[in-house]
Amino acid sequence: MALGFDQLVSKLQVRFDYYSSKSVARDALARAGLEEKSNYSEAELQKFVDGLNAISTNLAKVWTALGISPSGEPLPAPPAPKVEVKPAPKPEPPPPPPAPEPESVVEAAPEPVVEAAPEPVFEPAAEPVVEAAPEAAAEEAPPAEEPAADSWFGSKKKKKKKGGGGDEAPAEASSEEPPPAE
Numbered sequence: 001m002a003l004g005f006d007q008l009v010s011k012l013q014v015r016f017d018y019y020s021s022k023s024v025a026r027d028a029l030a031r032a033g034l035e036e037k038s039n040y041s042e043a044e045l046q047k048f049v050d051g052l053n054a055i056s057t058n059l060a061k062v063w064t065a066l067g068i069s070p071s072g073e074p075l076p077a078p079p080a081p082k083v084e085v086k087p088a089p090k091p092e093p094p095p096p097p098p099a100p101e102p103e104s105v106v107e108a109a110p111e112p113v114v115e116a117a118p119e120p121v122f123e124p125a126a127e128p129v130v131e132a133a134p135e136a137a138a139e140e141a142p143p144a145e146e147p148a149a150d151s152w153f154g155s156k157k158k159k160k161k162k163g164g165g166g167d168e169a170p171a172e173a174s175s176e177e178p179p180p181a182e
Contacts, residue, residue: 003045003066004038005029011065015058028052046071 003011005025012021029036031051034044045068052059053070063069 002039004040005036006038008040008048008066012062014061014065015056024052024056027055031055 008025009018009021012025015021016024026036028048028051031054032044032047034040034047034051040048045066049063049066049068050070052062
């Protein structure tokens with residue numbers, strides 16, 4: 001596996017952003033006593049990984065991306081692929097029963113129509129109408145009651161407004177100007 005500096009930076013991006021990856025790669029190479037170049041041997045990559053392990057932590061994803069672990073440590077197992085759990089398909093409803101053949105169909109006789117009897121109509125009984133003289137009607141009718149002065153809705157008397165809030169001018173006011181001050 002031939003990896004150069006740019007590929008190392010790219011592999012470090014599983015853990016760091018681009019600029020941090022570049023900085024960490026340069027620090028790890030300096031720690032390992034290596035310089036930036038376009039191709040590293042297996043021994044140089046092992047030194048790089050050991051130098052990287054000395055300056056940073058939580059690098060299991062980087063080791064997996066590089067395919068190399070620090071000296072004396074096993075290579076971490078690659079992460080298990082994510083498995084999507086799909087819901088079980090819904091069973092299809094059973095097909096409808098087959099339609100009977102036309103020969104076996106028996107026609108039903110139409111049901112007889114029964115007409116309902118008409119509903120009786122009630123009419124009020126005629127009452128004789130007696131016209132009374134207007135004077136007699138006035139005498140027989142009871143006098144209408146006048147509501148109390150203080151009923152539920154208040155007094156029927158109009159209350160006078162206080163404080164001159166109306167359109168009319170106060171009685172004391174005159175249209176003349178006040179006398180000049182002496």
